[in-house]
Amino acid sequence: MAVMSALSRHVFHPLWDLKDRSRRLRVLRELERSQWLPQEELERRQRLKLEALLRHAADRSPFYTRLFRESGFDATQFESQSFARLPLLTKSAIRASTDDILARGYDRSQLGQHKTGGSTGVSLTTYFDRAWLETRIADAMRSDQWAGYRHGMKVAALWGNPPIPRTFKERLRARLLDRFIYLDTINLNEQTMRAFVDLWRAERPEVLFGHSHSLFVFSRYLAEKGIRDLRPRGIVSTSMMLLANERDVIEAAFGCKVTDRYGCEEVGLIACECEVHSGLHLNIEHLYVEFLRPDGTAAQPGEEGAIVVTDLLNYAMPLIRYRIEDVGVPTARRCPCGRGLPLMERVVGRVADYLKRRDGSMVAGVSLVERTLTAIEGIEQLQIVQTAVDLIQLNVVRAPDFSQETEVALIREMQHVFGPGIEFRASYLERIPQERSGKYRFSICQI
Ligand SMILES: [Zn+2]
Incomplete structure (x- = not known):
C-alpha cells in the first residue's frame, strides 16, 4: 500500500502533470513555502494582487468599467474606503450580466465552466481559465496536507454520484492518481454501508473525505454496529456546515480529528x-475576504458577518465583492501553528437533511443538488421538503428559461432517485429565504 502511495505521489502525479503541461504541482510547491510567510507579507502581496485585478476589470470587463464609473471608484488609485462602497455582486446580477462580466480577450469557448448549486440552492454558471483551475486545485492540495493527506494516498469518499471511469485514460488515472473508494450518498442503507466497511478493510484508505452530514450518518452506523477498526489518518469535511455535535460523533467513530473545510x-x-x-x-493568496454587517460596514472580530469575496486570480470572469450568502465570524486570533494565513472562527452555511425512500434507505439531500438544480434548465433556486413518507414538496424559484419541461424533468429525476410510492408536488415561490442565523436548508426531512 505504502509503495503504491509513494509511486503515485512521486512518479505518476509528476508524469501526468508533465504530459498535460500542468502547473499544478509547481504551484503547490510555492504554496507549501508561502504559507509560512508572516501575515503582513501575505497581506501585502494580497493587496498587490487585488489592485492588479481591479485595474484589469476596469480595463477589460464592460460590467466593471460601467460599475466603477457609476460608483465613482478609481481602479488606478486604489483606496480601500471607496472599494468598500462598491455594490456587492449577487448571484442574480451574475446571471443577468454574465456576458458583460467576462473580460475581453477571453474566448468563452476556450474557458472552463462550473455550474453550481451555491450555498443557498441558487443555480449559477461561472467561467475560468486553465491557470485559475490549476491554482485552485493546488490550493485544495495544500489544505489536504493539513489534514494528513498527501496526493497519491488512497482515499475513502462519501459523495453522491461518484464518477465512474469509462475511457482508458480515465481508468488509468483512477488506478494511478485518483485512488478513491466511494460510498454513494444517493443510496445509503444497511447493505451499502456494510459493503463499504468491507471495501475499506480490503483497500485500507488513509484519509476520508465527505459532506459533514454524510460523515455523521456513516459514523452513527459504525457506532451502532460497534465497528472500531476504520482508522484514517485524517478526515476532511466539505460542502456543508459542520455541526459541533456531528463533529463529536465522527471523531469518536474514527478515532481521528475532523478537518473542516469551506x-x-x-x-x-x-x-x-x-x-x-x-x-x-483564510486562503488570502487567492481571495480577498470581507465579513459585512447588514449595513455594509465591516463586522468586528467575534461578530457574525455576511461573507463577501473577491477572487484575485479569475481574470476571465472577475468576481469582485461577490456575496456568497453564507455567514462567517472573523477573528484577530493567530493560529499557534505559525502559518501567516489569517483565521476565521467558523462558517454558518448550507445544511441538508437526508431524505427517505419507502424502503427506509436514505438519500443525501446535498447530493441531490447536482442531479436537480444544476442539471435541469430553468430552476433558479430549489428546496426539497419531505413532509410525509409518501410526499415530497419541491419549492422552486423559476429562472427566466423555465418551461413546462422543467417541472417534468425535475419530477422525473426525483422519481428516478426515490423509486415508487412517493408523490412529488412542486410549488413556485419568489424566493426561498435563509434562516435568521444565515443557515440555508437545501433539504428538510420532517419525518
Ligand atoms: Zn494553523
Missing part, C-alpha cells in the same frame, strides 16, 4: 482548518 465552486477553497483545529485559515 469553499464553493465559484471561487474554490475559501478557508480550512490546519492540524491545530483552532479556526479556519
Whole structure:
C-alpha cells in the first residue's frame, strides 16, 4: 500500500502533470513555502494582487468599467474606503450580466465552466481559465496536507454520484492518481454501508473525505454496529456546515480529528482548518475576504458577518465583492501553528437533511443538488421538503428559461432517485429565504 502511495505521489502525479503541461504541482510547491510567510507579507502581496485585478476589470470587463464609473471608484488609485462602497455582486446580477462580466480577450469557448448549486440552492454558471483551475486545485492540495493527506494516498469518499471511469485514460488515472473508494450518498442503507466497511478493510484508505452530514450518518452506523477498526489518518469535511455535535460523533467513530473545510465552486477553497483545529485559515493568496454587517460596514472580530469575496486570480470572469450568502465570524486570533494565513472562527452555511425512500434507505439531500438544480434548465433556486413518507414538496424559484419541461424533468429525476410510492408536488415561490442565523436548508426531512 505504502509503495503504491509513494509511486503515485512521486512518479505518476509528476508524469501526468508533465504530459498535460500542468502547473499544478509547481504551484503547490510555492504554496507549501508561502504559507509560512508572516501575515503582513501575505497581506501585502494580497493587496498587490487585488489592485492588479481591479485595474484589469476596469480595463477589460464592460460590467466593471460601467460599475466603477457609476460608483465613482478609481481602479488606478486604489483606496480601500471607496472599494468598500462598491455594490456587492449577487448571484442574480451574475446571471443577468454574465456576458458583460467576462473580460475581453477571453474566448468563452476556450474557458472552463462550473455550474453550481451555491450555498443557498441558487443555480449559477461561472467561467475560468486553465491557470485559475490549476491554482485552485493546488490550493485544495495544500489544505489536504493539513489534514494528513498527501496526493497519491488512497482515499475513502462519501459523495453522491461518484464518477465512474469509462475511457482508458480515465481508468488509468483512477488506478494511478485518483485512488478513491466511494460510498454513494444517493443510496445509503444497511447493505451499502456494510459493503463499504468491507471495501475499506480490503483497500485500507488513509484519509476520508465527505459532506459533514454524510460523515455523521456513516459514523452513527459504525457506532451502532460497534465497528472500531476504520482508522484514517485524517478526515476532511466539505460542502456543508459542520455541526459541533456531528463533529463529536465522527471523531469518536474514527478515532481521528475532523478537518473542516469551506469553499464553493465559484471561487474554490475559501478557508480550512490546519492540524491545530483552532479556526479556519483564510486562503488570502487567492481571495480577498470581507465579513459585512447588514449595513455594509465591516463586522468586528467575534461578530457574525455576511461573507463577501473577491477572487484575485479569475481574470476571465472577475468576481469582485461577490456575496456568497453564507455567514462567517472573523477573528484577530493567530493560529499557534505559525502559518501567516489569517483565521476565521467558523462558517454558518448550507445544511441538508437526508431524505427517505419507502424502503427506509436514505438519500443525501446535498447530493441531490447536482442531479436537480444544476442539471435541469430553468430552476433558479430549489428546496426539497419531505413532509410525509409518501410526499415530497419541491419549492422552486423559476429562472427566466423555465418551461413546462422543467417541472417534468425535475419530477422525473426525483422519481428516478426515490423509486415508487412517493408523490412529488412542486410549488413556485419568489424566493426561498435563509434562516435568521444565515443557515440555508437545501433539504428538510420532517419525518
Ligand atoms: Zn494553523
